[in-house]
Amino acid sequence: MLAFAWEAGVFVSTDAMAATGLTRSTAIDALDELIDIGLLRELPNARAVGEYRKGRPSRRFELRADAAVVIGMDAGRSHLTTTVADLRGEAIASETLELDTTHDSADERRAAVLAAVDSALRAAGRDRESVLAVCVGVPAPVDSRGESPDHRDGFWQRMNPALRRMLEEWVPIVRLENDASLAAVAEGAVGAAIGCRDYVVLLAGDRFGAGVVIDGRLVRGAHGGAGEMVALDNVVGVESAEGMGLRLTGWARDAAAAGEIPAGHPLADVPPSQITGRVVLELARAGDTWAGSIVERAGALLARISAVFGSVYDPSRVIVAGAVAESLDQVAEVARALLPGEVDLAVPELVLSSLGAGSVAAGAVCAAVESARAGVLHLGASGPRLLGEAV
Structure with missing residues (x-):
């Protein structure tokens, strides 16, 4: 039901039943649970907005795209481009910070990433407690655990100095990827590879x-x-x-x-x-x-x-x-x-x-939304603050 709602825009309960194959009672129970969690909002019914004339009016719903935010970051060697977006991936604020590449120790890199995140959140009018997911792209190989292998001169470790573990201290869902991999995500979602599988x-x-x-x-x-x-x-x-x-x-x-x-x-x-x-x-x-x-x-x-x-x-x-x-x-x-x-x-x-120079940052936002959608229902009490505040 959440997967359907995430893509559907405004919908009525019968739309949800048709898309999911659920019975009416099961569909309504699922919708009400998503409302209780804070991921859906119920809108005035079809009759109230003049879209229904006879019989029982259908209930209308939409995803609360503003229930939390996601962050996508292109963490290049010489720059950090950070975008704060809503749950549909619509950008709220985006900033680019130029880095001094002569100061790229692990501690300096971690501090710069955190400073860039906090600055972008301030620009978006949000705070850390509203963040559901973060995806960071780095110029280094990244495995499925978000870790980079050893490099002969330590470059990969400097670019990814345990960033996933650092961000997981306060972000519920964290994803690290190689920057070119995120460019591929962006091309598949909004670029030249839409509909292409290989x-x-x-x-x-x-x-x-x-x-x-x-x-x-x-x-x-x-x-x-x-x-x-x-x-x-x-x-x-x-x-x-x-x-x-x-x-x-x-x-x-x-x-x-x-x-x-x-x-x-x-x-x-x-x-x-x-x-x-x-x-x-x-x-x-x-x-x-x-x-x-x-x-x-x-x-x-x-x-x-x-x-x-x-x-x-x-x-x-x-x-x-x-x-x-x-x-x-x-x-x-x-x-x-x-x-x-x-x-x-x-x-x-x-x-x-x-997509130009923004392909990695765009891919990071797409990947953050994807991970948020896949993981939000598993968070329970560790989810961001706004998910419990239905509006």
Whole structure:
């Protein structure tokens, strides 16, 4: 009954009976129990709002989306984007905090996460006691317990310094995920993978990362490393997990430093440190031949990486996501032309995400709502304060 109500908007008891297959008495009992818990509100009946003319008027209900809040956080290395949303995932407040990456010890990271959560709650006019669920995305593998494995230089532990255990001290439902996995959640819920059961989302900014959904399920692996990209170190023509944004910038700067940019070119007299991949893409879009050669190189790289995922996971779709995705239309065009020569299986559809830099944060909110819906009825007395206050 709760699953139906969460999706239904305003509904009447007969709608609930038809959707759940419950008898009238059982359906009414379930609805009344959800009202007592504080998850549903009863509205004026159909006759009172002019929607019913004969016989016994139907009772009308809706989910109390304001009964509690959920929090979704994109906890990147250099930023924390925190969104407070209602139970349907509608944002109430969102804030981004830039971090000093030279101060990323475990204690500093935990303190920053808590400060960002509290600040976003204040902006939303809520407090910790109103929070039902939190989902945090981090740039590290995360297993089903919310833990990250050891990394050779400790980076994964610094990005996820037992965040789940810290948040569970006061949040009833806590979920930790890899950031690319949350981008995949977002694409499946509100993006380019709606209705698709087998897809890979490739975060392509500073470093490549992947979120994998197969048979409609998010794939993590034993240690959360199903989408970890260190394997690209061993792929001919790729050789590292450095992302598309950094690659484009690096290739252009290397060419400038080596004197390979043609005389008279718009970038010929620009200091290498001032050349960016975004500028190269803009020049290529304007028809610049030299910039076009950089785009060809980037397209070949994207085709090779897409082929790796096409061969390993057999997805029907590969979605390139992140802030850089919106600028990669020409790169994707080149990659699409090359992909058939890179894979033996059916060629996956290669598409660009429209969610931009907010894909991880959007996925975190979607995942928090999903976890809240799955777990709220199991909380009992440990649920947030507002669930017991029917209004």
